[in-house]
Amino acid sequence: MGEKTFLVPISPETILIGLCLNIVSLVMTSASASADNEDAELVRQCTQGSREAFDSLVEKYYKKIYNLAYRFVGDPEEANDLAQEIFAAAYQNLKKFRGDAKFSTWLFQIASNRGKNRFKYLKRRGYFVNRGKGESDFDKESGTRDIPDYSQNPETVLAGRQIQKIVQDAIDELEPDHKEIVILRDIEGFSYDEIARMLNLPEGTTKSRLHRARMVVKEKLKKVLS
């Protein structure tokens, strides 16, 4: 028996949408490549002793790094210290950066390692247990954040904040190996490929860890919100 072939009719709108997506993808890829080249040039200048070049790299990434640090430790002051430690480590080790990967990947690799270590250290000292009993960070630090516009309804805003708090607490309860993957993938938006390279893990392991981490967070959310 011959193999059956099914031809699906494609509408002109579908083709148009496909073309648009391709163009957007090309523009984004081009912008990304340009940014990578810019980083590589700045790194080269840094290795030749230019502090200004490193300041430019800091300027470019410090918000992301701070956000990642905050997600690891869940406290503004700890996050501030951790983020500075990450940049200081990058500054000290820049000469060891061989340029095999993108600078951003390398920087986030440092950030992830340091963040995980700091998280382990704080967890051992019972930091997260004590913190959960205190005042919500959202109440304390709301002035320093970009609050998402859930809606103009205060109840919805409050519910959104509470969900954020619940999610952050759930993340804090994850194992360090799971936590870093959730942060890198779901919060920072790195691809599986990038995460696998950062953490030096097979992509399959990355996915399975992410799945298990999400399931833990899901159970926590379900328990609290149901």
Add this chain to the structure above:
Amino acid sequence: MKSCRDFTDLFVEMHENRADTATRQIFAEHMQACPGCREDFKWYGVTVQALNTMERVQPPREFMVQLGARLDKLDSPSLFDYFRTFFSPGSAIPIPVGVTALLAIAVTGLMLYNQSVSSFFPWANYDYSASRTDGGAAVAAQMPAPGPAEHRTKGLQGHGPVAALEPAPVSSPATSIPGSLAQSTPITPERTEAVSFMPTLADRIGADNLTVESASIPSAVESVERILPNLGGRLVEMKPFDGNREVLMRVMIPSNAYGDLTTSLINHGAVQVGAGSGVTPPTKATETDGKQVFLYIRFQRTR
């Protein structure tokens, strides 16, 4: 037949639309048939959405300034930072080398502490009496002790190779006190060589200090302790050396009592003849207030 657990494992692929058509079909069928998995998948979607929409936390305004200061510190590490990381991995000196160096320093220090310098540096075993132009304050002495037979002080001698004690000329002081105790007495050209080889350890006391040989060191020490108050002096410290075979006594006496001390020692049988009351104290540089003088007395067993 797949279990619910198998379908749960497909949540990632299904949520990210990465599953193939056949898998999607089977998954959809299971979701319709299993309310538990359907509920779980719904909550899975809510969880991923909640994670994806976590707010971006803004760093404090002073972040860049603080970081700049931290990087400045890295650019110019302080001396404290250098030593703080001296033995840490990645510093200029590897840990094993550092530890070995520390051990070597400690062992050498202990050996120097317990041994005389001359055992390490033969050139330091210098015969001071040979370099003296004045004959030294040495008095050959040997006389019976007034007390028990074993309390027999053999002599009051210059240090180093035992020098005969002779009536000491007034102008006889020789440099002997280590380090800052170096004396101010002019050094004649003939003595320059000797001075340049002076040991620096306190236990290598010089020729102008006193060496007392005795069959019983405790008795000799006791005698000196009895003499000191009468002279207005006092014992500053006493230290055994070489397994108690030698004792080094450091005393403070009035500068004009040097001769009296030696005379008293003679009277107590420590010396036969020797420095009288007119002898000039040998260690002017050790004077603390112009009136007092430190003096080292070494007691050693009769040879």
